Amino acid sequence: MKNDSEVRVCKNKKCKKILPVSYNHKYCEACRNQHAQTVKKGIKIIGLFAAVVLSSEKINHKK
Ligand SMILES: [Zn+2]
Helix, strand or coil: CCCCCCCEECCCCCCCCEECCCCCCCCCHHHHHHHHHHHHHHHHHHHHHHHHHHHHHHHHHCC
16 A cells, blocks of 8 residues: 655755655755755855965965
8 A cells, every 4th residue: 555645745845846755855856966966056155265365375374
């Protein structure tokens, strides 16, 4: 007997895409990709900031 009432949907309230039973994530693939993109962007910004700090330090140390 299949319990059809246990349909899992994406936790993203704007998405709520129905997830397959075998799917082990709380968010659908699209939302997970989007989240990964956001994380990547954040890392990029931090990296950029670090690069700016490093280059400005280099300039300060110039004689
Ligand atoms: Zn989703």
